[in-house]
Amino acid sequence: MTLIDLPIPLFLSFREGLEATLVIIIILLYLKNTKQKYYKKYVFIGALAAIISSILFAVIFSLIFGGFTGVIEQIFEGFTFIISGLLIITLILWMSREGPNIKKNLEIKVEQSIKTQKKISIVFLTFIIIIREGIELVLLLTGAFSIGDIDPFILILGSLIGLLLSLLIGIFTFYGVKSINLTTFFKITNVILILFSAGLITYGIHELIEAGLVNPLISEVWNIKAIIPESFPDSNPITPEWLEIIGSLLKSLFGYNANPSLLEVILYPVIIISIGLTSIIIWRRSKQRNSLS
16 A cells, blocks of 8 residues: 555545535525525535435446456456546536536526426536536546556545545635635646546557457557656666656556557547647637627
8 A cells, every 4th residue: 555646536536526516616605695595405405316326336337347357357448448538528528618607507507497496407407517526536536546556545545535625625615715716727627637538548448459459550669667667666676766656646647658559659649639629619619608698
């Protein structure tokens, strides 16, 4: 067990937890400011249902994920990582569309639910927000755990700390002690998630190459394991410890591979550039629509 990997689950859970918490805070503050506190309980009902559902999803997903061995395991993990990466990309694009005017959109949806007396709509809105973040967090942590070989205790500890920090910031924000620039927050974390999703997809391809299902084009373009290894501690006594730590963190967060195939070398930057540009275009268009409305 090593604490070196602690920042990885801490950051991932903090990011997802803070996003969900801030969105809920926006809804609660709107109800508070419009003197409609009666509807707060429906927000909490939706949040509680989503948290329970997220935990159930995590348990079921982990059981399925660890139920294979050998080539079947490589194939299953390969497709799982690719699908997880694609799902995270859809969430990145959704946030790129909603990010510039998420506060306004949420307030409109809540007000529409109140006017039409559809209390279940508030429950459902809150549930969807939390469950989306919950599923995304499970996929991110599973990816970090499998790719970076993080100790389960460290994974759970870091996740709990990250979620606690996000909850504390949410409480401070609600009571006006601390405010968060949502636009800046979403911009920065979207960049990190783009890199993470690219790493997941590329690592999924790597697993399918190992299973013999995908042609690597060239099996090994370079090998720099002696310089920046993929694990900490590494078996090479010559490699400095700080480089082992960097390599381990890069692998867990961004799918770093010290001896990639040509297909992986091509695929990784293509995913980053294409998703990055698409995200920027969607963000700017959404911001323009918001300024015109």
